[in-house]
Amino acid sequence: MNKKKTISIVIPAYNEAENIPVIAQRIQEVFQSLPGYDYEIIFVADGCTDNSLEIIKGLGKEASVFYLEFSRNFGHQLAIKAGLDYAKGDGIISMDCDLQHPPELIPQLIGKWEEGYEVVYTIRKEDKLLPYEKRITSKLYYRVLNKLSSVELEAGSADFRLLDRKVVNVLKRFEENEPFLRGLVKWLGFSQYAICYEPAQRFAGKTKYSIKIMMRLALQGVTSFSIKPLYMMVYLGFLFSSLSVLYIPYVIYAICSGHGVSGWASLIMTVVFFGGLQLIILGIIGVYIGKMFMQTKTRPNYIVRSTNIKD
Structure with missing residues (x-):
């Protein structure tokens, strides 16, 4: 009898108290339709100042839910990196906590992974509900990034992806203090496949990605991969x-x-x-x-x- 494969779900959380129970429930519902897989959910509490950690600990009473509590806020990218470092699954999925990355897409990610792809990443389709300025700056962000860096990222590339265990084992060796994971994953190579998806609306709370953070992320992306x-x-x-x-x-x-x-x-x-x-x-x-x-x-x-x- 073949041993069940384990899928790890890594979710950074910074003051996402309202979203945490909802995303955990929807992930559990997804895996109810995937009886051939075991799973674990790893929430990374990235210096939360609300009751997010208490909610995660409550969910942690279930065998499939785990948490990492940072001593302070270290940022979204390092939160994902920490989750990858601690994940034990055969395949590791990273996704945001605000439910804009639909958990219902997980079976498609796993399906392409089972076909032999070692990296299955997602590309967000343009959200017509976003303000015009936001859509323009997003396009400009990827255009500038691709012109100045040595990696090519499709517009709308997201941190919603599945990585094979061998890919994660390589990433775990990286010790960059400002990792740009979208670029790193692309730079690694391996066999990759892109899935387009319609972004959902944020379930609760406000986005943590301000213009200042986006500009800093763009600068990190350029200076991490090119001179x-x-x-x-x-x-x-x-x-x-x-x-x-x-x-x-x-x-x-x-x-x-x-x-x-x-x-x-x-x-x-x-x-x-x-x-x-x-x-x-x-x-x-x-x-x-x-x-x-x-x-x-x-x-x-x-x-x-x-x-x-x-x-």
């Missing part, structure tokens, strides 16, 4: 240096003809422009240096305060 921005700064420097040479003949002519070189306002504007450009260039260089500085400290990427997962 293209540094090359772009070099090319930009050569370009403006070349353009400045074109101004020399005009200066020589003005001096020889006895005319003063006019343009005080344009001169100030040019100085301000190049001053701002230099600050941007220094900022980009600083980001790379800062990443190296933080990585060399070899601090733990996250700290688990408590868990009911046994070794």
